[in-house]
Amino acid sequence: MSFIKRIRLGNCAASLPISSLSNRKLSSLGLWQQDICTEIKVKIEKHWSRTVLNNINKDSDKAYYILPMFPYPSGNLHMGHVRVYSISDTIARFHALNGEDVIHPIGWDAFGLPAENAAIERNIAPHKWTNANINSMKQQLLQLGLNFDWSREISTCEPQYYKWTQYIFLKLFEKGMVYQSKAKVNWDPVDKTVLADEQVDDSGHSWRSGAKVESKILTQWFIKTTKYAKKLYDGLNSEYLENWKDIINLQKHWIGECDGIVVSFTMKVGNKVKQFDVWTHEPYRFIHGKFLTMSKNNIIIQEIPIEDTGHLLCYNPITNTELPIYITDEVNYPIGRDVYIASPATNQDDLKLAKSLNISVSKSDKVIDFESDNHKVISIANNKNVGGYFVNSKLKDWLISRQRYWGTPIPIIHCDNCGAVPVPYTELPVKLPCIEFSEYGSQTLTKLNDWVNCKCPKCHSDAKRETDTMDTFVDSSWYYYRFLDPQNEIKPFDKEKLCNKVPVNIYIGGKEHAVLHLYYARFMSYFLHSLGWTPTEEPFKKLLVQGMVMGQSYKLKSSGKYLPPESVEKIGKEYKEKKSGEPVIVQWEKMSKSKYNGENPERLLSKYGCDTTRLLILADVPPATNRNWSDATLPGVLNWQHRLWITIRDFLNYRNNTSLENNLSDEEFMKLESKIWESKNYFIATSTYHFKHTQKLSVGISRLQGLTNTLRNNLPCELISKSQEFEKALACLIIMLAPVMPHFCSELWAGFLSAPNRKSATTNNVINWNKNVFEQKWPKVDDSYKLSFLCKVDGADRCDLKIRATELDNLSQEQALRMMLNQESVSNRIKNEISRTKYELYPGCRAILHIFTKKQQKKPKNETKELAANIQAN
Structure with a gap:
């Protein structure tokens, strides 16, 4: 009807x-x-x-790799997850509409202390807790309509993944890039594990447990990341990097200017030979140095009886000679170091130091070629594999030991006869033992005797497995390559699967990971490239760093106690606690349950649907900016x-x-x-x-x-x-x-x-x-439409021309410069000689020409015009 x-x-x-x-x-x-x-x-x-979740992309040579940082499976999505994955999904769908074969994978950063502690609180095994959380979060991601390629799904806690983390560890070990040494560490007495410096707050408390951190000396495993410091620093100027902006400065600040070199010395302490690094920004000192000084706080010195510290000798591998060591804190040690090599023959301050320590120094009339000696030291150190690489004095090697169960086991066996022996590749993975929670009381592997006790792969005598597990940053330092070959059972990944797909086109994640994770991932990529496994050194081409999702919090002005929103009222322009009438401070902070300022994505999904939720999180604020969340x-x-x-x-x-x-x-x-x-x-x-x-x-x-x-x-x-x-x-x-x-x-x-x-x-x-x-093509401007062609002179907008799309898309930098120099609004602003130009062409969108002049050199107007005329003529 x-x-x-x-x-x-x-x-x-x-x-x-x-x-x-x-x-x-x-x-x-x-x-x-x-x-x-x-x-x-x-x-x-x-x-x-x-239809929305149907991944129609194919694995082809036109691949465009879009990678959001994979999540830790906490059990429920938070608004930060909603934001980062809505961003990546939107970008992935955009590029698919542009005809590119998008790779948009997802997986789980599944090991680590938070999962282990949560499992202990709930009296279940960590793997059961983690897998339940993965299943829950996967359903939420699907509910959001996120078009991930689930065929590439990986989980770092699965043996088929961490087998290859162990494999890479052994490759590092083979190349002398892994070592075990005593170190002064941050110890969490509650979580009973080592913490990185970044996991300790300004008041000296643990980021996770809140306990006051203790200082301990423990034998730890390190990866020699400092050996790659100079390459990683210089790589930040690589042509591969796009849109890194201030992240480049963060990385450079973390690595530090590589203005000195390291050489490994040895000394005999009792029946043991100790190795230690000596850093200096003047390499020739390793030839002309006459003695070393060590701080009393040096770990090696603290192990030596005080009566034995007066006649210490060390071996200098550059000159094949022994040098005396003097214990003193009256030296301006390089920042982050407690060893100093003195060269009285070349340095007046060192001569004064020698006199203050009553060290006799013989004079030498020999003419020293410092530059030649610098090169000589570096060459000898590299040939002997005892250092010689450039690094900042403050930068330390990567401490990867963690004294907890829920992590990748370190594939090393300790033998009284053979020392630290790598587990044979054929015996990988070294699996975590499956245990019932009732047996899991120590929170470490040390008491699991059936697992710990084993035979030495070399001499077959009784031995013990390493009971430390790896820092989870190791798991996430190479996962972006495994995504491209997730089912490989022969090796971590096949290089052919990486060709034309790396570096990752766009890497998306929080700014809080832009220092450590990014540094470790870049290091690992450089190392794997040195093995010939990857086509490029840099792993990520373009970074998209997202800001946090902030919630409005309320706390009492008197005590700082956080209050739920429903217990606060606004009276005029001020906020008060309803019950007491006390003044309340209102501010935007990172969302947290303890601050009562979180937003549950489930509420938004049920009340408005997933598309509205996605639009809410994406609209108004660019991804890199913090998002103050409100309705x-x-x-x-x-x-x-x-x-x-x-x-x-x-x-x-x-x-x-x-x-x-x-x-x-x-x-x-x-x-x-x-x-x-x-x-x-x-x-x-x-x-x-x-x-x-x-x-x-x-x-x-x-x-x-x-x-x-x-x-x-x-x-x-x-x-x-x-x-x-x-x-x-x-x-x-x-x-x-x-x-x-x-x-x-x-x-x-x-x-x-x-x-x-x-x-x-x-x-x-x-x-x-x-x-x-989704099978349509992203629209393009019509050929006859006139696009913007903007010229900036020393950063200021000077001219904006309108050029037909077909003409602009084919405009070369030389043509662009000539065209703009013909405009009075540009030529009249060029007062000095042009030092350089930069041309940015965005086909189908716009073009920008940057002209930079030499501000220090004042040239007459006629010379400037003559320069412009010459450029136009040529």
């Missing part, structure tokens, strides 16, 4: 039988005459979930979805209304179409620029809001009914929004395809009527 319903649309009214609207493709729910609401959104998400953004987002919904409703109604009269003249029609064409191209260019090049997704999204406004700007119904440009613009809008709201846009697209009287041809990469929205 059909009936007539009158619908007010824009500035027109149309009468049409609703039954005619039900004649649509099966893929659409056909609910256009209902107002959009959460119930309909949930139906849409359920209806389109299979204040909701009205704008919900209103936009409503406007998109009724835009399709309008489109369908008018395309179905064959009796609609045309009251527009041809001139008016063409003028309106021209405005839509101009607007469509502008928003395609600017949205593409931000989605592809700046990754400021919020700005790209705001441009799509602008295109929505164009299509909702009281356009005549006759235009909507018949305009090809309106149709193209609407198609472009839906396609460009699909990466952000995949389910919602799938339904919008299905409705769009069901409209009769379609005008658009399948040209200019806009519409393919036989495919869903």
